[in-house]
Amino acid sequence: MMERKLFIDGKWQEAADANRIAINDPATGEFVGSSALASRRDVDIAVEAASRALPAWAETHADNRAKILHRAADLIVERVDAIAETLTREQGKPVPDAKKEILFGVEVIRFYAEEGRRLGGSMRPASRADIRNLVTTAPVGVVGGIIPWNYPVDLYSWKVAPALAAGCTLVAKPPHETPLAIGMVVQCFADAGLPAGVLNDIPGTGPEVGAALAEHPGIRMVTATASVPAGQSIMRAAAGNLKRLSLELGGQCPFIVLDDADPAEAAAAAARRSFSNMGQICIAVNRILVSKGIHGRFVEALVAETTRIKLGHGVEPGVLYGPMLLDSGRKRVAAHIEDAVSRGGRLLAGGGAPKGAEYERGFFFEPTLVDDVPDQALAMTEETFGPLAAIRPVADDEEALRVANALPFGLSAYVYSGDLERAWRLAEKIEAGAVGVNVNDTSELQAPFGGWKMSGIGRELGREGIEAFRETKHIKLRLRG
Template sequence: MDRGLFIDGAWRFPEALERFDITDPASGEPVGSTLLADAETVDYAVAAAETAAPVMAGLRAEERAAILERAADLIETRVEDMAVLLTREQGKPVADNRKEILFGAKVLRYYAAEALRIGGSLRPAMAAEIKNIVSYHPVGVAAAIVPWNYPVDLYCWKAGPAIAAGCPLIVKSPPETPLAIGMLVDCLNEAGVPDGALADLPGHGPVAGAALARHPRVRVISATASIPAGQDIMRNAAGNLKKLCLELGGNAPLVVMADADLEAAARAAHRRAFSNMGQICITVNRILVDRRVHNEFVAILADLAEGTQLGHGVDAGVEYGPVLNQSVIARVEAHQRDAVDKGARLAAGGKRPAGETYDSGFFYRPTVIDDAPADSLPMTSETYGPLAAVAAFDTDAQMIAMANSLEYGLAAYLYGADLERLWGVADRLEFGGVGINVNDVSELQAPFGGWKMSGIGRELGPEGLDAYLEPKLVKMRVRRA
């Protein structure tokens, strides 16, 4: 499958552009390719979006909602083909991709409903003859940067609120995983997004992403990216003071109290650490365990890691697949080596699996590092791969200090039986989302985003609309009888 760029209501194939080859990370077999957008392409897409902006703004809320509902219907009819294609290009098992894609459809339906709730208010005035009318309006041309780990779902996180608010949207999609996105774009187009109001431009961040971020006629940019990429976006966006919504990196701690159900906590840690092979912004990187149950917990987690069956994600029953590419394996090995050199113990994994099944793919065993020093790479940097590091704590104060010690502040997890105590700990954690006896902090109707260096702004929930809307005050003097 060789795809082009979607601009102004049609797929386009400019011959002068570079093409990027996509291979199956489980087998090394070719899957397809995509054209890569450049700065000139971005200009073309922005011009089309500017033409479409008044059309989008002029759609009634019911019309914008209908587009999103129809797109969700189309996604649901094509989910199996999309899921298999996404597995071929990204590696996640089909079951995980099916879940991702269907959640993306739910996001579109949620913002279809939110489109009908964008209203305004009559605010109090300091004088009796004054009426203060506050209304909300689309900000204008919006841009989005989507990552490769959950490309369809996170595309919907941005397209849903942009369309609901009445903004044309230009997306820099990931060159590593653009094929299932192409099917999503077809769904949105067939659902009735006006020509020019949606552009999809696979490309590299320093080229297409930077061109969007610095473009003077793009009014808002929403990106899911690493912290360095987010910093570059922010610098480039400063030229015209773009609105920003940035969901950036994380190094999530999972805390296990002495009174926790250790089996349940270990299963939750295993799934959140190794689902999608740890290539998730809210994955569990650091596991902080009460010293009284530390050894028992590590033994359970190590057994789970050693028992994890890897395979090609298109095969029935496979729950854990490959990582995306060799750079992920190299990073995991570097973090593992740094921790062990500083005194940590390898409790599970730490190597590539043996066997013909794995020889052509980017497979790595789920890895558990015990007694990880506080200054080791897994405890201080985002591994973004199948590695979890464990350290013990003695007091709540020590544990909270350890959890809060980094620049990251996206997600944290707490496991224990004393909910009053856990709630008190959660209040003191510097993270945008805290899960108590759950290993996920994303919720359709609640805001998702980070504190500190993990981001600016929020996605999901009604807060997800904020980046795409501008408030306006109309202050009016009225005639009094």
């Protein structure tokens, strides 16, 4: 059992109003630990600490910042087994997935430690012979980071690592639902020698702490992974002092299967991307758009893949699929299924809570497939954020493209085909920040990640991920004589 506090100005401390929240295992309902729960008062205290620490950290040489980040990464690796078990018990994902998540976060930290060393400027052409134009960058300032509960450690690294490497200080708001593993990661940064006040970590709710960060005049930038409504609220609140924003918001990702695809390969990829982490992923497959010529074979293969999935407690050996985090999520999935079936969809697999004593106390839900789902159904228009994949036959590539682009979201999409040129042409026309062609994961450390349309603004990962935390400055010099 873990009892964590807020981390402000290099010290662990209780919340200003002494509030705490219990953390329970979503697989069993058992008590896992508790966390201090921040309020607006704690935001003020943390922003003040980050502001005091900013000048010295911004002037710290990039090599020294990199050494601290690398040391923190080393410590996370040393402690990965304990962090992974904590993450599984508070969030529900199986230990292998938790460990994979944490180790990718380590890669992100190491990547930005080195990218920080490569930050520089350039000389630009001038209008006169005696003029020199130097273009350089500087840290944007104090950053507010808002992290979600579905991949808390990984997405914490996406925000904290580039901001620190860029010379910014932070006030991070971990999810109040899953703050424990992040607390262990924060301790790694502290043990690595991160100066007091550079990273402040205050678990809290979005409506209070998230809103306070977005509104706070001492915060110069907010980076958040959140739902579309939450992102809209952040934008409105941030307008007060024109904060810079990096928002990765919700998606409703199409998975297109063309008639020349390998049905077994596509089905295996679709099942994993639909049901990994119980579909609680922003780039999870929501809509499967399958060419009529391959529809029957693909659906048969997908049903076989889906019905083989065995749910269980994530700490048990061999378990690859666990519970959902919240009962409210289960209710949303059930509502989307009921809506799809009432509109003529055919339930092919799953559809409710699994039977058995081992599932009675947890928030388990069967991986579910519904075929022939009409375009107006909730499963085709909203982000389910749960283990449901809606299938819709399409006549040809043009219809697949039209349906894929019909929604106001554009985070990720997937195309499976045996003809690379055909898939490439389709991928170029899909309105999304990333498209996976014959691959069911669109995140890549050295490439930018983010959404089009209402799926967000700004980019994380890649070179773009650190440039977001730097302000551009032009220095114009006149030479004498």
